[in-house]
Amino acid sequence: MTINVWRVFRRHLNVLKKTWLNNLMFNFIEPFLYLLAMGFGLGNLVQEVDGISYLQFIGLGMIASSAMWAATFEATYGSFVRLHYQKTYHAMLATPATVADIVLGDLLFAALKSLIFGTVILFVVTAIGLVHSVWALLIFPFMLIHGFFFATVALTFTSWCKHIDYFNYYITLFSTPLFLFSGIFFPLNTLPAWAQWLAWLNPLFHSVEVVRSLGLGRLEPFLLVHVIILIALSILLAWLPIRMMEKRLIQ
Amino acid sequence: MTSIIKAKNLYKRYGDFTAVNGIDFCIDEGECFGFLGPNGAGKSTTMRMLYGLSRVDAGELTILGEKISLTPPAIKAQLGIVPQEDNLDPDLTVMENLLAHARFYGIPSSEAEAKSKELLEFMGLDVKSDDDVESLSGGLKRRLVIARALINEPKIVILDEPTTGLDPAARHLVWQKLRQLKERGISLLLTTHYMEEASQLCDRLVIINQGKILAEGSPDWLVQTLIPPEVIQVNLPSTSLPTGLVERVKELKAHPVILPEMTFLFTPAGDQLWEQLSSLGLNPRSCIHRPSNLEDVYLTLTGGNLGQ
Numbered sequence: 063m064t065i066n067v068w069r070v071f072r073r074h075l076n077v078l079k080k081t082w083l084n085n086l087m088f089n090f091i092e093p094f095l096y097l098l099a100m101g102f103g104l105g106n107l108v109q110e111v112d113g114i115s116y117l118q119f120i121g122l123g124m125i126a127s128s129a130m131w132a133a134t135f136e137a138t139y140g141s142f143v144r145l146h147y148q149k150t151y152h153a154m155l156a157t158p159a160t161v162a163d164i165v166l167g168d169l170l171f172a173a174l175k176s177l178i179f180g181t182v183i184l185f186v187v188t189a190i191g192l193v194h195s196v197w198a199l200l201i202f203p204f205m206l207i208h209g210f211f212f213a214t215v216a217l218t219f220t221s222w223c224k225h226i227d228y229f230n231y232y233i234t235l236f237s238t239p240l241f242l243f244s245g246i247f248f249p250l251n252t253l254p255a256w257a258q259w260l261a262w263l264n265p266l267f268h269s270v271e272v273v274r275s276l277g278l279g280r281l282e283p284f285l286l287v288h289v290i291i292l293i294a295l296s297i298l299l300a301w302l303p304i305r306m307m308e309k310r311l312i313q
Numbered sequence: 314m315t316s317i318i319k320a321k322n323l324y325k326r327y328g329d330f331t332a333v334n335g336i337d338f339c340i341d342e343g344e345c346f347g348f349l350g351p352n353g354a355g356k357s358t359t360m361r362m363l364y365g366l367s368r369v370d371a372g373e374l375t376i377l378g379e380k381i382s383l384t385p386p387a388i389k390a391q392l393g394i395v396p397q398e399d400n401l402d403p404d405l406t407v408m409e410n411l412l413a414h415a416r417f418y419g420i421p422s423s424e425a426e427a428k429s430k431e432l433l434e435f436m437g438l439d440v441k442s443d444d445d446v447e448s449l450s451g452g453l454k455r456r457l458v459i460a461r462a463l464i465n466e467p468k469i470v471i472l473d474e475p476t477t478g479l480d481p482a483a484r485h486l487v488w489q490k491l492r493q494l495k496e497r498g499i500s501l502l503l504t505t506h507y508m509e510e511a512s513q514l515c516d517r518l519v520i521i522n523q524g525k526i527l528a529e530g531s532p533d534w535l536v537q538t539l540i541p542p543e544v545i546q547v548n549l550p551s552t553s554l555p556t557g558l559v560e561r562v563k564e565l566k567a568h569p570v571i572l573p574e575m576t577f578l579f580t581p582a583g584d585q586l587w588e589q590l591s592s593l594g595l596n597p598r599s600c601i602h603r604p605s606n607l608e609d610v611y612l613t614l615t616g617g618n619l620g621q
């Protein structure tokens with residue numbers, strides 16, 4: 063790992079500066095649709111969850127999911143296009159940059175996208191009065207950790223993936239279930255005990271817990287466990303896309 | 314002369330398939346060295362081993378005095394790479410492509426900008442500076458890839474088919490630029506399918522087929538040494554040749570080389586052989602008499618069926 067990680071990141075940043083309008087606007091629509099349909103629509107039927115309004119309940123959760131989707135799309139489709147179609151990685155490898163530099167640069171960039179997407183939702187839910195604590199400021203640095211983790215998982219899949227269509231499977235069979243059973247739309251303590259234990263295997267569940275608690279100012283030491291799990295998993299897993307990308311790029 | 318690249322018994326295997334099958338070569342500083350060979354011969358594979366996209370499986374590879382199995386960043390910093398497949402960054406403009414590349418060599422941005430301008434001018438791309446890469450024609454893209462390969466003032470430039478797909482004028486322009494690089498003392502390594510390119514640019518070259526080197530030398534030396542000076546090219550498929558042609562040609566002290574679509578009759582005395590054409594059963598209209606050249610050497614070595 064060298065200064066070249068930063069240089070890879072800079073290249074992505076350059077591109078983002080030119081394309082942010084196309085790139086970002088469209089992707090914001092989806093979380094708003096969810097907020098609208100679920101929060102206002104379903105919210106009329108559901109009175110209160112965990113002592114807060116349903117809109118508030120899912121609004122805070124959507125910060126985490128929106129950030130997860132951002133990192134996921136960047137590290138799947140975004141990275142794959144650079145890897146497979148544009149051969150951007152090959153071009154970088156002709157310079158002193160290494161595969162590890164490229165992979166970590168991509169992960170950092172995906173983490174940044176998480177931060178950007180999470181931030182927009184955070185601003186919106188704050189604007190409509192759903193955030194009740196200055197602890198919500200900690201959501202910013204947390205988004206980076208959260209984004210880095212989901213990018214690592216996604217990039218691992220990407221480094222194995224031979225065809226762009228396979229990402230449909232990743233999204234439908236992996237990301238979507240995580241999204242639906244993360245405690246964003248309903249509190250997991252309504253589920254049977256075994257399902258609650260299963261939720262612990264869902265990384266998004268940990269993020270949702272952290273983000274929602276910070277937004278409500280309901281701090282407890284136990285939140286650190288969720289954060290530590292994500293950090294530990296990131297560190298444990300980050301070598302995997304590096305190794306797999308090396309195998310793929312260096313023949 | 315010091316050698317900057319030295320390969321000894323180099324191998325590259327993909328599963329059961331041996332793409333590079335024990336080749337040796339040695340490239341001197343300031344030299345232009347060529348790799349000629351048919352599709353799938355192993356040229357690009359060899360290039361990739363040199364510039365760090367492939368690991369050396371067996372044998373010894375020394376670049377700039379360092380023995381390597383996978384070219385490390387410090388060596389890559391001294392190389393300029395023109396890959397067979399263009400890999401410009403379509404998300405960036407022409408200028409930005411050079412600047413983004415320059416960053417990886419730690420070139421300060423003001424210096425990178427000056428250098429990029431100079432290179433765009435050198436390659437005749439200065440008016441395109443702010444254009445999208447996607448809007449460039451194939452030839453201009455190729456020139457930009459070459460410009461990009463020069464951003465770090467490399468000691469060695471490796472060019473994998475630098476002029477494939479270029480029109481003749483563009484090809485001559487690239488040759489001119491490559492000659493200028495050579496004059497500056499930069500060593501060039503290139504693969505090509507164009508014999509004229511090899512003859513014009515290369516000090517020495519190897520002809521490679523199925524991962525093995527078949528011949529090595531300067532273009533002139535190869536032509537003068539490996540084949541007689543004149544050739545009568547018979548433009549007939551091997552199946553429509555008159556029977557007994559081979560034996561009778563040999564009696565006339567010529568060397569027949571039969572390729573699927575044509576036959577070469579190499580000879581030191583073309584005029585005399587030409588007069589015998591009708592007696593050999595050949596129609597002079599389907600024959601051409603000319604001095605032999607590098608392409609004849611190439612075709613003879615890689616596809617020739619030496620008179621059997």
Ligand SMILES: Nc1ncnc2c1ncn2[C@@H]1O[C@H](COP(=O)(O)OP(=O)(O)OP(=O)(O)O)[C@@H](O)[C@H]1O
Pocket residue numbers: 313327330332350351352353354355356357358359397
């Ligand atoms: N990653 C790979 N996996 C398996 N086989 C490969 C791989 N890369 C190359 N090969 C095989 O190795 C052989 C040599 O390929 P190479 O690209 O070096 O040929 P080349 O001489 O550059 O040909 P061309 O003139 O068509 O560019 C080919 O048969 C090719 O199919």
Ligand SMILES: [Mg+2]
Pocket residue numbers: 356357358397473
């Ligand atoms: Mg090739």
